[in-house]
Amino acid sequence: xxxxxxxxxxxxxxxxxxxxxxxxxxxxxxxxxxxxxxxxxxxxxxxxxxxxxxxxxxxxxxxxxxxxxxxxxxxxxxxxxxxxxxxxxxxxxxxxxxxxxxxxxxxxxxxxxxxxxxxxxxxxxxxxxxxxxxxxxxxxxxxxxxx
Numbered sequence: 425x426x427x428x429x430x431x432x433x434x435x436x437x438x439x440x441x442x443x444x445x446x447x448x449x450x451x452x453x454x455x456x457x458x459x460x461x462x463x464x465x466x467x468x469x470x471x472x473x474x475x476x477x478x479x480x481x482x483x484x485x486x487x488x489x490x491x492x493x494x495x496x497x498x499x500x501x502x503x504x505x506x507x508x509x510x511x512x513x514x515x516x517x518x519x520x521x522x523x524x525x526x527x528x529x530x531x532x533x534x535x536x537x538x539x540x541x542x543x544x545x546x547x548x549x550x551x552x553x554x555x556x557x558x559x560x561x562x563x564x565x566x567x568x569x570x571x
Contacts, residue, residue, distance in 0.1 A: 426475075426510050428517045431467040433458035436477040436498055443500035447558070455497060457481040462525065466517055468501075468510035476501035476510035480518050485531050487550050487564060494522045496532040515545050523569055531566040539563050 433454075440453040457463055462482035467474050476499075483495040496518065501510050522530055534542050536553055543549075547565040556562050 425470070426508065426513050427469045428513050429467055429469065431465050431474075431477070433463070433465050433479070435467060435474065436465050436479055436500075439474065439477045439500045439502070440498045443502070444498065445559070453498075455479065455481075457483065457497075464518075464521055466514045468514055470505065470508075470510075475505040476514055478511070478514040478518060480522065480530070482525070482527075485564070485566075488529055488531065488566060490529040490568075492525070492527045492529075494518075494525070494527045494530040496530060499532075511541070512545065519567075519569060527569055529566055529568050531564065533562045534565045535559070536561040536563055539565060 437453045441450045465479045468476035478499040479497050481495045484493045542565045547567045550564045553561050
């Protein structure tokens, strides 16, 4: 059974490094907004083991007019635990917290390899594909809350 908990930013770094940025340093897995006041970080656990992480930041994207937006960043799940709904559980908890914080939209720069996953979570895309060096092709994806 998956348990979702709020965690400290430092608890996300190992999975961010291992899954998202294995060819970079662990220092590059520390994001500038990790310790912002409205930031929050979630971890999914199975039998006490951290298997998936996601970080959310109050950050507006210029493509959207909503005044209170959040950004998802650094979502990562251990390969052996994919398809077990850990990521979905993190997103659902994240959306509940963002709603409590009066957010009207959340967005992310999604790797193109997982954009279908985000579509299944109810997200839409905005604009075309763009490259983030040294990670690769991404697309801007978003979801309005309360719809």
